[in-house]
Amino acid sequence: MFKSLNKLFTKAVYAPIIIAQGHYVKKVTLKLPEAAGERSGTAGKGQKLRLLIVGDSAAAGVGVDDQSQALTGNLVSALSDCYQIDWLLLARSGHTTLDSLKMISEQPQQTFDIIVTSLGVNDVTGTLPVSTWLSQQQDLITLLRKQFSCQQILITQVPPMGQFSALPQPLRRYLGARSALFNRKLTTLIESQDDCQLIDINSELNRDDMAEDGFHPGPNIYQHWAEIVAEKIKSQYNYK
Template identity: 80%
Template sequence: MFKSLSKLLTTAVYAPIIIAQGRYVKKVTPKLPEASGERSGSVGEGQKIRLLIIGDSAAAGVGVAHQSQALAGHLVSALADSYQVDWQLLAKSGHTTLDSLKMLSAQPPQTFDIIVTSLGVNDVTGSLSALTWITQQQDLITQLRTQFNCQQILITQVPPMGQFPALPQPLRRYLGGRSSQFNRKLAQLITSQTDCQLIDIDGELNQQDMAEDGFHPGAVIYQHWADIVAEKIHATVKIKEQ
């Protein structure tokens, strides 16, 4: 009780500073474009995998010049060595989970074997509570199942925002705490979802590996992210073949 009260009082004391820093960071941080290049295609040979990637600016490849350097490009390239990959990317900078729900609702029903999500940063930086976000994440999972008949959903955790070099203290500490809180709730949700897996981009975010804005991934991080996702997909396909 006293620990929670102390945390609440600390947050209240720093709130004006956090709000001011948030406005400042939004003003001075470079607005990087989404990666150029194709957002759908079919590559590789072998067993067909229908892949959809959805999400925010990270899914859209902000931080690198071309989709070949982003999550989609690295992931499709890794999978194309073993499978025919029919893929599509639906992502937009600034998207929250609710934004993605609305965007997906406008899409026609399709079938995807695997869907990869990248959402949460814009929810963390807003005023959304972790509980509300988890409700929206459950709504998203349900929609992916019903609208896209998806068999496997790979949900990327919120990145460790407490390591973002673009964020000054105490804003960095505050958003780092919120991102950790969101991830704890997300892990609890996924334990009851047999068709879902978490993607944790483990390890510290080295400043030199991030984009020039200090907020988005660079090519090295996108490659690492794609390798983790590809490994999960390979393992799941092998299990289904047994």
């Protein structure tokens, strides 16, 4: 009982600080553009692989100058020695899971073998309950299956926001705990869905490897992320 009361008291004390810091960070954080470059194309030789990347500012390459340095470019490069890749990027800065649901619903039906998603940061920073986010994630998975007849969906976990250097304390601690909660619930959601797998970058976010805004990936993180996804595809999936 006393533990619960203490927790409620702590929340009441820190809530105004966290809200004020959230407004301040939003106001002063450097606004970086999405990476320039093509958002669809064909590359490589070999077995045909149809690849779709869906998501938010990280998927859109914020933090680097060109898509060749971002997740999409690095992933296509890493796979092009084994596959002929037809790829498409559908991502926008600021997108929540609900925004991506709307974007996907407006796309024509087509077929992709692999879909990679990057969503959750903008849901974590808002007031969305984790239960609502999980429902939206499941709706997104269901829609991706229906719209794109995909074989596998690789879902990138929410990054460890407690390591974002742009965030002051206690906001950083709060968002770190919230992102960890979202990831735990996401793991439970997809563990019984055979066509879904989690992508965990599984590394400390070195401040020097982050973009200059302290909030988005830099080139090294994008490359590392793409290598993990590429190895997952190469080691576990065989396409006809």
